[in-house]
Amino acid sequence: MSTGSFENWHGNMLDIGPLYPFVGSEGLMIILGLVFWIGWHIWQHRMESANYKDDMETLRHNDNMNRALRGEKVLRSM
Amino acid sequence: MDSDIGALTIIFTEFYYWITVVLMFLIHIGFCMYEVGVSRRKNHMHTLMKNTMVIPLVTITFYFFGWWIYFALPNGPGITGGLLAAPWAVSWGELMGAHMGGAPADAVTFTAADTNYWARINGVFWAAFLLFSWTAASIVSGAVIERIRSGAFWIIAIMVGSVTWIIDAAWGWHPDGWMIQVLGYHDAYASGVIHAIAGGSALAVLIHLGPRIGKFRPDGTPRNIPLQNPWLVTIGLFLIYTGFWGFYVACNIPILDVQEGDGVFYSATNIYLTPTTLSAITLNFLLSLSGGLMATYIVSRGDAFWTYSGGLCGVIGASAGNDLYHPIQAMLIGAFVPVICYKLHHWVERRFKIDDVVGAVAVHGYGGFLGVVVAGFMLWGYPASQKYDALITPWGNFIGAVIMFLVLGFIPVYILAGILKAVGVLRIPREIELVGLDLSEYAARYSSEDEIQKAELEEARATGLLR
Numbered sequence: 001m002s003t004g005s006f007e008n009w010h011g012n013m014l015d016i017g018p019l020y021p022f023v024g025s026e027g028l029m030i031i032l033g034l035v036f037w038i039g040w041h042i043w044q045h046r047m048e049s050a051n052y053k054d055d056m057e058t059l060r061h062n063d064n065m066n067r068a069l070r071g072e073k074v075l076r077s078m
Numbered sequence: 079m080d081s082d083i084g085a086l087t088i089i090f091t092e093f094y095y096w097i098t099v100v101l102m103f104l105i106h107i108g109f110c111m112y113e114v115g116v117s118r119r120k121n122h123m124h125t126l127m128k129n130t131m132v133i134p135l136v137t138i139t140f141y142f143f144g145w146w147i148y149f150a151l152p153n154g155p156g157i158t159g160g161l162l163a164a165p166w167a168v169s170w171g172e173l174m175g176a177h178m179g180g181a182p183a184d185a186v187t188f189t190a191a192d193t194n195y196w197a198r199i200n201g202v203f204w205a206a207f208l209l210f211s212w213t214a215a216s217i218v219s220g221a222v223i224e225r226i227r228s229g230a231f232w233i234i235a236i237m238v239g240s241v242t243w244i245i246d247a248a249w250g251w252h253p254d255g256w257m258i259q260v261l262g263y264h265d266a267y268a269s270g271v272i273h274a275i276a277g278g279s280a281l282a283v284l285i286h287l288g289p290r291i292g293k294f295r296p297d298g299t300p301r302n303i304p305l306q307n308p309w310l311v312t313i314g315l316f317l318i319y320t321g322f323w324g325f326y327v328a329c330n331i332p333i334l335d336v337q338e339g340d341g342v343f344y345s346a347t348n349i350y351l352t353p354t355t356l357s358a359i360t361l362n363f364l365l366s367l368s369g370g371l372m373a374t375y376i377v378s379r380g381d382a383f384w385t386y387s388g389g390l391c392g393v394i395g396a397s398a399g400n401d402l403y404h405p406i407q408a409m410l411i412g413a414f415v416p417v418i419c420y421k422l423h424h425w426v427e428r429r430f431k432i433d434d435v436v437g438a439v440a441v442h443g444y445g446g447f448l449g450v451v452v453a454g455f456m457l458w459g460y461p462a463s464q465k466y467d468a469l470i471t472p473w474g475n476f477i478g479a480v481i482m483f484l485v486l487g488f489i490p491v492y493i494l495a496g497i498l499k500a501v502g503v504l505r506i507p508r509e510i511e512l513v514g515l516d517l518s519e520y521a522a523r524y525s526s527e528d529e530i531q532k533a534e535l536e537e538a539r540a541t542g543l544l545r
Contacts, residue, residue: 005183012180017193019176023183026170030142033169037138045229045503055517056509068513071120073524 087333088198094332095202101324102209106133108317109216113223115310116436118303120514121224128228129219135232136215136239140208142169144240148207151248158256166196173200206328207244210272213325215239217276218491220436222283224290225511230498237494238279246271246486250478253351253465262468263478264457266348267329267359267397269449270482277443278487280434286495286504289433291511300427303435305383315386319367322393326359326400336464350463354401362408366396369412377417384420387437391416391445398453398475402460411452419444443483450479 003021022029058074059065068074110129117125136144149164165187166173172183179197182188215235222231250257251271257263265271294300305311330346336353337343345353370392371385378384395415396408403411423440426432434440454475462468498504506515514520538544 013178014180014190016178016180017182018172019178023172026172026175030170033138034142037135037142041229041233044232048227048229051518052507052510055513056507058517058521059509059513065509065513068517073520074513074517075521075524075528 088195091332092198092202095199095206095328098324098328099202099205099209102206102213102321102328103324104317105209105321105325106212106216108314108319108321109213109220110314111310111317112314112436113220115307115312115314116220116305117223118306118514120516122306122516123519124228124515125223128223128226128231129216131228131232132212132215132219132235132239135236136211137208139236139240140211140244141174141204142240144211144244145169145174145204145207147241147244148248148252151245152252152254152256154249154256158259166192166200167204173197174204207247209328210247210268210325211239211243214243214272214276214279217273217438217442218280218283221280221434221438222287223435224515225505226283226287227503227506230495230504233498234279234283234491234494237491238276242279242486242490243272243275246275246482250482251349253349253463257478257481258350258462259466259468261474261478262462262470263474264350264453264460264462264470265398265450265475265478265482266350266354266401267326269394269396269398269446269453270479273394273397273442273446274450274479274482275446275487277439277441277446278483279491281432281439281443282488282492283495284432284434284439285492286499288505289431290435291508293433294431298428298431300433308382311383312386315390318390322363322390326363327356330354330356330359338464347464348401350465352401352461352464358402359400361405362396362400362403363393365405365409366392366400366412368392369409369414370395370416373413374416374420377420384437387441388416388420391419391441394442394445395419395449395452397446398449399457402457407456411449411456415445415448415452416441418448443487447479447483450475450482454478 005018005023006016009016059068064074106129110126113125113129114122146164146167146169149167150162152162153159155161165171168174171187173188173193173196177193177197179194181190182193215238218234218238219231249255250263250265251268252258255263290303292301293303329349331349331351332346333344334347334351335342336345336347336351346356348354367389371389374388374391375385378388392412392415396403396411399411400408419440422444423434423437426439427434432439451472454470454472457470458472460470462470462474468474495504510517535544
């Protein structure tokens with residue numbers, strides 16, 4: 001069993017090409033990479049929106065907006 | 079790698095680009111420090127993360143498609159020819175991975191010569207261009223701080239860093255680019271291809287984004303929002319200067335036989351494969367930096383922020399022709415361009431209410447644009463490259479500057495930012511802008527501090543130190 005395309009360094013160096021494992025599966029790797037990239041943006045967008053929503057919720061409570069504007073301590077639980 | 083001189087040339091070139099990448103990394107560190115130093119305390123973490131995440135996002139997208147664009151689009155396509163094949167630059171090709179340079183796995187697509195050369199140069203050359211991509215995106219980043227949503231900025235950063243700037247590089251910064259062949263475009267150290275396009279893009283975002291709350295008085299005159307940490311800004315800009323050494327040498331090919339016909343003559347070349355020397359660009363870099371610092375010190379009445387930025391603008395203003403200028407010419411151009419940009423910045427700010435926090439549109443956009451235009455006059459009649467007969471002209475470089483700033487810089491990003499604004503994801507909520515983007519970070523920190531203090535008190539009571 002070998003994941004690479006060569007098994008030793010003893011032969012002619014000109015016979016050695018790609019060094020990474022699973023040569024031939026590059027297309028699949030790119031698809032996985034693209035999914036990771038696009039998925040990250042979707043996740044980040046949701047996370048950022050939820051964060052702003054929580055922040056604004058916190059600011060609406062009690063006197064939090066005034067406190068935050070004055071640079072005083074504001075907790076999510078306040 | 080089958081002859082001594084061939085092997086040395088390839089391995090030297092590989093190492094040379096690797097060093098440029100390390101040096102150019104400092105530009106991004108500088109930009110991060112600079113932005114944080116300019117931003118108010120309530121926005122520090124958000125400002126830092128916004129620019130930091132440019133690194134992975136532009137990197138992976140430049141891997142997926144940016145590198146291929148550079149080699150595939152020199153003809154337009156449709157201006158001087160069609161789409162070009164660039165199998166070494168497609169993200170699924172074996173030469174975009176670790177490769178010994180010997181027998182290709184895909185022997186139909188690649189020749190032995192392809193693998194021999196690109197196996198060693200591809201990764202480092204890709205990375206050098208990638209660092210230009212970070213710079214282009216990072217230039218936009220500074221202009222828009224304290225009110226843009228990170229997610230929106232990152233989409234714009236990918237557009238600038240992995241699409242539009244590399245299209246302009248294929249057109250005007252490639253030995254076979256159509257702008258070189260048709261317009262005689264000359265922009266050796268990227269006044270237009272990096273700086274003008276990034277400045278134009280920043281202006282497009284700023285128009286949609288609007289100014290920070292409180293930036294302008296009710297009568298429309300601008301308020302000064304002071305630097306929060308001048309020392310961080312200073313170190314940041316010095317790091318950008320330092321990284322620019324890497325930027326400049328990455329615009330060169332370090333060793334190439336430039337003799338046509340019989341004989342051999344090894345030289346460094348610029349990106350157009352036209353002979354130049356590292357000495358020439360070293361002299362001109364330092365003299366244009368000096369001209370910029372001196373002139374902006376005077377025009378800004380010794381303002382540190384503008385003096386530093388003016389030094390940078392001096393380099394940018396001379397960069398298009400810094401392979402050929404005399405050092406005194408570089409100094410005078412480096413002095414002239416930032417003065418114009420400084421005046422333009424303040425006029426645009428007052429007239430159009432554009433809140434460009436770090437002066438990026440002026441330093442990079444106007445500076446880059448003017449740099450290309452000035453080179454058209456200064457180098458009028460010079461051959462644009464060794465390979466093609468087109469000559470440098472004022473009109474050729476002016477059209478090129480418009481393509482960089484407006485066609486590829488401003489317009490695509492204006493459309494994209496407009497879409498992001500229309501769907502309500504460009505600007506942060508007003509309440510968050512007022513209290514600061516780091517509200518959550520502070521809240522989490524206060525919460526952790528309270529919890530730790532409570533735990534310490536409990537521990538003190540449990541051990542009898544406190545009753």
